[in-house]
């Protein structure tokens with residue numbers, strides 16, 4: 001198996017930005033230094049139930065504690081420092097005063113199969129907040145047109161204006177600064193696993209998850225017209241796409257260098273714009289169409305039911321309901337690391353609430369906990385933030401009680417969102 005070249009930030013920027021293609025450019029914002037924003041959405045009062053000895057109470061204890069805790073849910077959002085601000089919008093495509101939000105999808109000219117010249121980029125005067133009435137919803141996504149995230153934005157919000165952003169962080173900021181109304185971001189893939197960057201950004205920013213969409217991801221191997229597999233020395237794509245196609249690439253005899261770039265469609269654009277005859281891109285059929293590439297191989301994901309789950313983010317949460325299936329996403333931490341994990345998870349198990357996802361990320365504020373033992377030395381435990389998705393609405397009393405109990409065992413708890421589950425019929429061959 002070939003090693004994937006580490007994505008050097010400078011190279012990545014160069015890859016996507018030095019192209020001369022006529023497609024819309026992604027939105028670029030200057031990103032402020034990372035700050036951890038911590039807020040507690042649910043709290044119990046000070047008369048909370050304590051478990052003697054920390055661990056090891058019986059199931060009966062747990063259940064009675066659940067009943068006691070039932071009345072203790074207090075919804076309270078702590079005021080936190082706002083991330084971003086108008087002053088953060090400064091560097092856009094290398095210019096201080098110009099922002100490029102070319103939003104109109106490229107149309108094909110039927111006879112020469114070349115894209116139209118795109119409309120003129122928008123300027124800084126277009127940075128005013130979105131008009132609330134009679135206008136299209138503006139949806140930020142990471143990548144360039146033809147990216148799967150753009151397709152996910154279209155699935156989540158048909159007829160929206162899709163705003164390309166060069167990084168995930170920029171998509172968050174676009175919503176915070178009212179440049180966009182929503183962001184649609186990948187969070188996990190059935191083959192490649194979690195998109196960790198977005199888990200970290202969910203915590204750092206104050207946006208709310210207001211929905212999810214699951215998009216079948218159907219990858220193609222794209223190259224310039226006339227290029228054959230035998231000519232290839234390199235395959236470029238988003239790291240997730242490379243991971244999702246690794247076995248198939250090997251089966252196709254493509255034991256060539258893999259190189260990671262910012263997004264799949266950006267890879268296609270790069271191959272086309274630089275007339276690379278030794279390089280193929282993994283991207284969607286739509287990207288092939290947009291950038292004038294041929295499809296050398298179709299459906300090259302290692303599993304035909306390859307699906308990426310995206311979350312929709314907004315400045316305000318939606319009001320949870322109980323008349324349709326809802327999911328709730330939370331993040332929590334505890335001073336004693338993983339030792340409370342069982343207690344937290346049992347709060348859901350005892351109420352028959354199914355968990356759909358558990359993820360852990362390093363606790364950036366306190367990554368290591370030292371435990372001294374005079375006899376044997378010092379144990380160095382890693383500390384985590386735990387992300388859990390469960391199948392219940394926050395309007396459901398079971399979920400409220402479960403969270404009241406969870407906060408008893410956690411030093412930090414935040415509800416990231418309670419939102420309708422994507423229940424669209426299963427259609428894995430649906431393509432991109």
Ligand SMILES: O=C(O)C(=O)C[C@]1(C(=O)O)C=C[C@@H](O)C=C1
Nearest residue numbers: 147148149186238240263264308
């Ligand atoms: O590069 C793209 O086209 C994206 O939309 C990003 C992304 C991802 O981050 O996982 C989205 C879906 C696919 O899983 C591959 C890549």
